Amino acid sequence: MTDERKALYWLPSSGITAEKQNKLLEIFGSAIEIHKNVFSDLVKEYVGKPYAELSAMTENAIDTELKKLKADGIRLLLKGYDGYPKQLDQFEVVPPPVLYAKGNVELLNKPSICIVGTRKSTDYGKKVATQWSAELCEKFVIVSGHATGIDTYAVKSCLDNGGSAIIVLACGFEKFDFPTYLRDVDKERLLFITEYPMHMRVAKFSYQERNRLLSGLAQAVIVVEAPEKSGALITVDRAVQQNRQVFVVPGSVFSDRSKGTNKLIRDGATIATCATDVFEDLNVIVEKKITEKFIPKLSTEERAVYDFLVKGTRHFDEIVTALNLSPMETSAILSLMEIEGIIEKKPQNYFALSI
Amino acid sequence: MLSKINSFGLQGIDGYSVSVEIDINNGLPGMDIVGLPDTATKESKERVRSALKNSGFRLSPKRITINLAPADTKKEGSFYDLPIALGILNATEQLISDKLSDTVFVGELSLNGDIGRINGILPMIIAAKELGLKRIVIPKANENEAAYVSGITTYAFSTLRETVSFLTDEITAEPITVKDAYSAFCNFSHKEDLKYVKGQLSARRALEIAAAGGHNILMIGPPGGGKTMLAKCLPSILPDLSASEALETTKIHSVAGVLGAEQGIVSARPFRSPHHTASRVALTGGGSSAKPGEISLAHNGVLFLDELPEYNRATLEILRQPLEDGKVVVSRAARTVEYPARFMLIASMNPCPCGNLGSETTDCSCTPAQVSKYLSKISGPLLDRIDIHIEVGGVSYDELSSNDFGEASDVVRQRVNDARKLQLSRFDGSGSYCNAQMNNSQLSEHCKIDSSSETLLRTAFKRLGLSARAYTRILKVARTIADLDNSERIEKKHIAEAIQYRSLDRSYWQ
Numbered sequence: 001m002t003d004e005r006k007a008l009y010w011l012p013s014s015g016i017t018a019e020k021q022n023k024l025l026e027i028f029g030s031a032i033e034i035h036k037n038v039f040s041d042l043v044k045e046y047v048g049k050p051y052a053e054l055s056a057m058t059e060n061a062i063d064t065e066l067k068k069l070k071a072d073g074i075r076l077l078l079k080g081y082d083g084y085p086k087q088l089d090q091f092e093v094v095p096p097p098v099l100y101a102k103g104n105v106e107l108l109n110k111p112s113i114c115i116v117g118t119r120k121s122t123d124y125g126k127k128v129a130t131q132w133s134a135e136l137c138e139k140f141v142i143v144s145g146h147a148t149g150i151d152t153y154a155v156k157s158c159l160d161n162g163g164s165a166i167i168v169l170a171c172g173f174e175k176f177d178f179p180t181y182l183r184d185v186d187k188e189r190l191l192f193i194t195e196y197p198m199h200m201r202v203a204k205f206s207y208q209e210r211n212r213l214l215s216g217l218a219q220a221v222i223v224v225e226a227p228e229k230s231g232a233l234i235t236v237d238r239a240v241q242q243n244r245q246v247f248v249v250p251g252s253v254f255s256d257r258s259k260g261t262n263k264l265i266r267d268g269a270t271i272a273t274c275a276t277d278v279f280e281d282l283n284v285i286v287e288k289k290i291t292e293k294f295i296p297k298l299s300t301e302e303r304a305v306y307d308f309l310v311k312g313t314r315h316f317d318e319i320v321t322a323l324n325l326s327p328m329e330t331s332a333i334l335s336l337m338e339i340e341g342i343i344e345k346k347p348q349n350y351f352a353l354s355i
Numbered sequence: 356m357l358s359k360i361n362s363f364g365l366q367g368i369d370g371y372s373v374s375v376e377i378d379i380n381n382g383l384p385g386m387d388i389v390g391l392p393d394t395a396t397k398e399s400k401e402r403v404r405s406a407l408k409n410s411g412f413r414l415s416p417k418r419i420t421i422n423l424a425p426a427d428t429k430k431e432g433s434f435y436d437l438p439i440a441l442g443i444l445n446a447t448e449q450l451i452s453d454k455l456s457d458t459v460f461v462g463e464l465s466l467n468g469d470i471g472r473i474n475g476i477l478p479m480i481i482a483a484k485e486l487g488l489k490r491i492v493i494p495k496a497n498e499n500e501a502a503y504v505s506g507i508t509t510y511a512f513s514t515l516r517e518t519v520s521f522l523t524d525e526i527t528a529e530p531i532t533v534k535d536a537y538s539a540f541c542n543f544s545h546k547e548d549l550k551y552v553k554g555q556l557s558a559r560r561a562l563e564i565a566a567a568g569g570h571n572i573l574m575i576g577p578p579g580g581g582k583t584m585l586a587k588c589l590p591s592i593l594p595d596l597s598a599s600e601a602l603e604t605t606k607i608h609s610v611a612g613v614l615g616a617e618q619g620i621v622s623a624r625p626f627r628s629p630h631h632t633a634s635r636v637a638l639t640g641g642g643s644s645a646k647p648g649e650i651s652l653a654h655n656g657v658l659f660l661d662e663l664p665e666y667n668r669a670t671l672e673i674l675r676q677p678l679e680d681g682k683v684v685v686s687r688a689a690r691t692v693e694y695p696a697r698f699m700l701i702a703s704m705n706p707c708p709c710g711n712l713g714s715e716t717t718d719c720s721c722t723p724a725q726v727s728k729y730l731s732k733i734s735g736p737l738l739d740r741i742d743i744h745i746e747v748g749g750v751s752y753d754e755l756s757s758n759d760f761g762e763a764s765d766v767v768r769q770r771v772n773d774a775r776k777l778q779l780s781r782f783d784g785s786g787s788y789c790n791a792q793m794n795n796s797q798l799s800e801h802c803k804i805d806s807s808s809e810t811l812l813r814t815a816f817k818r819l820g821l822s823a824r825a826y827t828r829i830l831k832v833a834r835t836i837a838d839l840d841n842s843e844r845i846e847k848k849h850i851a852e853a854i855q856y857r858s859l860d861r862s863y864w865q
Contacts, residue, residue, distance in 0.1 A: 120722045123713065148724050255718055315748060316557045327560040328836075328852060335851035339815045347706065347713020348576065348748035349557055 001059055007031030008078050008097055010062055013197050014050035017209070018096040025097060069198075074173060075101045085109075085217060092242045093216040096195035100173060103191035107164050112141040113278070114218035114239075116232040117150025117225045122257050123347075125225035128249055129153035132222070135275035137163020139284050143218045145170065145210060146179075147231070150224045159185050166217060169194040170210040171202040193217075208234055215239035220282060222247045222272060226260035233260050236269075245281065247272035301325065301333050302342075306353070309343060313352040358446035361459045361488065362438040363479035364423075364430055367692035368606045368647065370475070370482030374424045375435055377442035382418035388439075390423030393431045393644075402433075402464045403440045410468035410515045412449055419443060429690065431644050434473055437462035437492070440515055441522075452522040458490040459483045460518075468515040472496035474612035477605050480504045492518060498531050499619030500609060503602065505533040547587040550763040558585055561745040561856055563767050566592045567774040568835030569789030571678070571700040571740060573663070575858060576747030577710045577717075582703035585747065586659045589701055590624045591764035593657070594775045600655045603695065607654055611647045625656035627698075631665040635673050640685045645692045648685075650677050653698035663702040664732040671737055674700070678740045700741065704733075730859075735824075742791060742828045744858040774838040790835045795827075802830040808850045815854050825860045829853045 001007050008031045011021055024046055028034045037043055038055050047054055069076065077084045077099040085108040088095040113136055117125055129150045133142055137158040142165045144151045155165050159182075169176050169192060182190065195213065196206065211234045215221050221239040223246065226232040239246050248269040251258020265271055272278050279286050298306055304323050308314060314322075320330045334351060337343045344354040357378050364373045386400040400421075407414050421439055423430045438460040444450035461479055463471040476497040483491050484507040493501055495513035508530045512518045520526045549559060558574065562585060565572040574582045596604070604621045608614045614621070629637060629649040640648030650658055660666060677683045681697035706712040707726040712719040721729075778789050781801060787793060793801065804812070812829065815821060830845075833853040837845045 120720060122718060148722055152723075257718065317554045320556050327556040328840075329848075331557065331560065331855045332848040332851040335815075335854045336811075336847075339811060339818050339851070339854070341818060347746060349746050350748070 001032055001035045004030055004032050005076075005078055005081070006059070006062055006066070007035045009066065009076060010035060010054075010057060012096070012098050012195070013057060013062075013065075014047070014054040015197060015200055016047055016050055016054075018094050018195060020046055021097050022094065031097070065198075069100075072173070073102055075105060077101055077105070087219075088213070088216050090216070090242060093212060095216075096213075099193055099195055100198070101191060101193045102173065104164070104188045105191060107141050107166055107189075107191045108193075108217070110141045110164070111139065111284075112143050112166060112218045113282075114143040114214050114221045114235070115150065115154035116145065116214065116221060116223055116235045117154075118227055118230055118232060118257055119147050119149035119151075120257065121149040121153070121225050122255060124251065124255075125150055125257060126153050128224050130157040132224075132275045132278075133157040133163070134161040136278060137161055137165075139279065139286060140219075141166055143168065143214055145207075145214055145231075145235075150232075154224075156181065159189065162189075164189040164191075166191045166193060168192075168210055168213050168217065169196070170206040172196045172198040172200040174198045175201050207231060211235040212238040212242070215242055215244050218244065220245035220247060220278065222249065222278065223261050223264065224249045225251060225257045226264075227257055228259045228263065230260050233264075236264065246270065247278055247281070249273075298342075301329070302337055305330075305333060305337060306342065309351060309353045313346060313350050316349040316351065319351065356446050356448065358442045358455075360438040360442045360445070360455060361457075362435055363459060363461055363483060364428070364434065365432070365475045365478060365610060366428070366690070367645070367694060368475075368478050368610050370479035371428075372482070372486060373430065373435070375438040375442050376422040376424060377439065377446045378420045378422075379415070379443075379446045380418045380420070384416035384418065386419045386421065388421045388423065390421075390426045391429045392423060392435075393429060395433050396423070396430045396435055399433060399436050399439055399464075402436050402466060403443065405466040406436070406464040406468045406515055407440055407443065409466060410519075412444060413447070414443070415447055419446075432473065432475075433463035433471075434461045434475075434479075436464035437470060437515070437518070440464060441518070444519065450519055450522060452524075454490065454522050457488060458492060458522075459488050460492045462492070462494045464515060470494040470496075470513055470515065470518070474614075475610040476500050477504070477602070477609040480507060480509060481602070481606070483507055492521075499617055500605070500614065501531055502534045503605075503620050547584070548591055548764045549588045549767055550760040552581065552584060552588060552761055553759075555581055555585065555747060557855070558745055558747045559761065559767075561743055562589055563592060563771065564832060564835050564839065564856070565589075565699070565701070565743050566594070566767075567771045567839050568742075568778070568832065569699060569791040570742035570832060570835065571791065572702070572743040572745070573738075573741045573859070574701070574703040574745055574747045575706050576703070577714055578705060580747045582747050583659075583661055586628075586657075586661070586701045586703060587626065588764060589657050589659075589699070590626045592767045592771055593624050593699070594768070594772050596622070596624055596655065604655045607647050607651050607694065611652060613652065623656075625653050626659060627653040627656065628659040628661060631660070631662050633666070633670065635667075635670050638670060639673055639677070639683050640692075640694055641687060643687065645685045645687045645690055647694045648683070650674065650683060650696040650698060651694040654695045656698060658698045658700050660700065660702040663704040664729055668732060668734070672734060675736055675740065702741070703747075705729075706746075738859065739824055742832055743856040744860075745856055746858050770839060773841070774835065777838045777841075790831050790838070793831055793834070798827060798830060802834050802845060804830070804833075804845050804850065805847075808845065808847045811847055811850055812854075819854070819860075821854075821857060821860045825857045829857060832856055 011031050024034050044051050079095055079097045130153050133154040134157045142158040144155045144167055146167045158165050214235050215238045223232050236246055246269050248261050248264045251261055308322050320327050343351050360375045362373045362375050363370045388397055463473050465471050472494050476493055477500050480501055490508045492510045495511045498511035501509045510528055510530055521528050576582055608621050627649050638648050638650050640646055640651055677696040682693055683696045684693045707721040708729050709720050711717040833845050833849040836849040836852050
């Protein structure tokens with residue numbers, strides 16, 4: 001083999017870790033050299049289990065695969081060549097020699113921020129992820145692992161609000177199930193990226209390994225909600241190793257889903273209480289949107305409901321009792337106010353002001 | 356000698372005339388029953404033989420042939436013991452009576468000659484009356500059931516001996532006095548009453564609307580929120596059962612054998628709550644004899660499905676057609692029967708597998724995927740047939756421990772009755788009885804809304820993320836709310852209130 005690019009593609013194709021790939025490259029100097037010495041004991045020892053597959057791979061097979069990649073619209077980003085994201089080229093990140101990318105690779109050159117959190121989010125976490133992502137996506141590309149829960153809320157909200165997102169997969173492209181809602185999104189606003197060869201399935205280790213790229217690609221990581229044991233906390237560890245800024249969203253001290261995040265704060269992490277905090281700490285200037293204060297015109301009963309709800313979220317029964325109205329009248333009034341956007345209905349018959 | 360006795364059989368919930376013919380010949384002694392008898396009917400000969408002997412009659416050692424005509428329909432059950440015994444007595448000339456020809460006999464015999472209780476007596480009496488027969492003799496244990504049919508003279512006896520004595524005029528017997536079905540309702544009181552429901556003001560109101568318009572209703576809430584209690588109160592606020600409805604329901608219960616001996620007639624709207632492991636057959640009816648299922652037993656009443664997503668999905672899907680047509684057709688190899696099934700569906704479910712989604716006090720431990728999987732167990736088409744979805748929140752300790760009673764069921768029922776009257780006059784002769792049954796043309800005729808309400812609806816759809824299927828549901832429910840308000844027109848406030856009852860269409864569930 002004479003083409004270094006081809007040799008680089010060949011190296012991870014059987015699924016050895018980025019760490020081992022880097023080590024081999026260091027020892028032999030180039031991928032071509034590794035290929036030449038593929039039958040040496042040293043390579044055999046390093047590669048381990050997938051050795052048989054790796055050594056058996058012919059140049060013809062590589063050519064066919066490369067053609068197929070091209071046909072599928074998947075680009076290869078090779079370390080040391082143009083287009084490889086600079087932010088990954090750092091020892092602590094353990095940069096993978098090969099990245100598979102599909103979508104707009106220009107997004108890698110833009111400032112980006114990673115939003116992570118638990119899969120089992122509460123309503124609170126969902127709200128934070130959704131609102132912040134909507135604000136942050138104006139200046140940042142959102143980097144996400146696209147797990148259910150917080151990750152997905154952040155991506156959805158970002159795309160709904162005209163932002164762009166980079167999604168880092170924990171498996172090969174062949175094994176990734178593209179979510180339906182992403183199909184209608186403008187291709188220019190999305191980039192999927194992975195270090196794993198096409199046929200590689202997800203595994204527990206691949207999620208953890210992938211997390212280093214999440215923080216590696218981003219300037220900063222925001223943890224929205226995380227229980228004590230959480231994949232999100234692994235991303236935080238990596239971010240700290242990689243010297244990335246970490247923002248933590250505080251949560252209720254009674255909530256299991258905020259135990260991990262609150263512990264991070266106790267350990268000295270930076271608190272963020274709104275998207276503006278993040279902008280300020282990262283020295284990003286956002287023009288203040290001038291929002292006119294909305295003053296609703298209210299009838300007497302509506303005013304009474306408004307005044308009552310100013311004190312906080314209230315149950316339907318409490319509103320009925322406090323206002324001394326019939327349930328029937330109350331329902332109608334609440335509906336009207338809800339439609340006008342003055343209040344919002346919460347699950348289980350709770351109502352709260354929305355402004 | 357040949358003898359012929361009138362009797363009745365059951366086809367679905369209707370009785371049909373069966374004539375029991377008995378012929379006694381010389382030959383090898385024995386008894387044969389022909390005319391497609393099932394096992395219970397075949398075994399009748401053993402009971403009859405002993406009953407005759409123990410009542411002091413003789414059974415001559417001859418060849419007895421019993422034919423149940425019409426010979427091509429299956430005969431099931433033990434109704435024919437009494438007519439067979441009387442037929443044998445008549446054929447052996449131990450019983451000569453001119454009453455035999457215009458009297459119908461049904462009843463099971465025990466070995467000592469007592470007449471035992473049978474199921475399905477009411478449809479048989481009604482059928483006999485319609486055929487113009489004069490008299491019917493039934494088991495004493497069934498007399499309560501028979502008391503509500505007029506136009507036929509009904510006698511109830513407890514032994515074979517007594518029946519024979521009556522036929523030969525040795526004793527005189529008084530026929531059963533006919534009672535007015537209405538009297539059964541008057542001294543009836545419901546077990547559950549809305550006044551014991553603490554708090555839950557929005558759920559109470561939603562129940563009232565559901566009862567008034569015949570709308571199906573789905574309650575969503577955490578465990579312990581009082582969903583079951585609310586559901587059990589529903590029959591107590593439903594409009595009063597009319598006499599014809601009561602007889603129809605009693606017929607079904609009589610056939611299914613779920614009617615208590617002292618009950619006689621179903622005087623309150625039935626409340627059926629099949630467990631969530633119930634099979635399809637248990638709900639629609641079936642079995643070899645095509646018995647009515649839970650949805651038919653709930654006819655004119657309430658079918659309560661607690662923990663809706665726990666039901667087998669296929670089981671739930673079969674509810675779709677009965678919910679639309681008000682009847683179910685049960686087809687089995689032996690027969691095809693149509694049972695009425697016009698019931699109100701009330702279902703309850705948790706918002707998520709752990710039940711705490713959206714709770715203010717407890718965290719939900721489910722992933723979004725688990726929640727959407729749980730909710731998707733209920734199919735769109737089924738959800739389409741449920742007009743009202745409400746959320747039932749937890750009740751606080753203060754509310755539980757308070758001594759204030761809510762409005763009593765009787766008061767609510769009064770309003771429901773009034774609203775139903777309006778609907779009955781509106782739909783007179785169109786085949787619909789209540790707002791929930793409105794078809795599209797009736798909807799456009801009776802649910803006109805002005806432009807301001809139209810604007811309101813449009814904004815509501817946009818703001819609240821309601822799904823398209825909510826539109827007609829909201830209109831129907833608004834019609835009922837207007838009826839409760841005694842208003843001819845649907846006003847803006849009615850529409851506004853109706854929007855509150857579309858919880859599952861809200862975007863926060865998606």
